[in-house]
Amino acid sequence: MKTITQREFRNNSAEVMNAVEAGEVFHITRKRNRGRRTAR
Template identity: 85%
Template sequence: MKTVTQREFRNNSAAVMDAVEAGEIYHITRNGIEVAELRPLARRRRLTAEELVARHRRPPRVDYEHMRQEADKFFDAYDNSAEHTENTVIASPTFRPTTPAENQVRTTGAVGCDRGHGDRVG
C-alpha cells in the first residue's frame, strides 16, 4: 500500500492509475489525513478459447424425469390457484388479429411510411 497526497495524485494521476491497474493500492491524503483508498476492481478472469471449448464439451447432466416432475408440480399448482382460474379468458368472439399495415394506420394515421410522415388518411 502506498500513500500519496491529493496534489501528487492530481499531478501524477496517469502513473497512479497504471499502478492501480497493475494491482497496487493507494491511500490518498488531504492535509495529512487519509481520505480515500484507491484499489483495483475485482475482475473475473477471462477464459481462453481452449478453456471455453473444454467447458462446453461436456454439458452438465440433466435428470429429465426430475425436471419433468418439478415442471408438472409447478404448473399444476398454477392451474389450480384461485387467482388464475377466476381471471382466465378462454376466448373472445370479437378479437381479430390485425396486420402490421392496419396497426400503422390506426396508430399513426399514415399509409406507406414507417415513421408517420407523408400521406395522411382522412
C-alpha cells in the first residue's frame, strides 16, 4: 500500500489510475489534514 499526497495524485493521475487498475492500493493524504489519510 502506497501513500501519496493529493498534489501527487493530481499531477500523476493517469499513472496512479493505471496502477489502481492493476490492483495497487493507494492512500491519499491532504496537507491541511496534517498527512492523515483522506481516501483509500
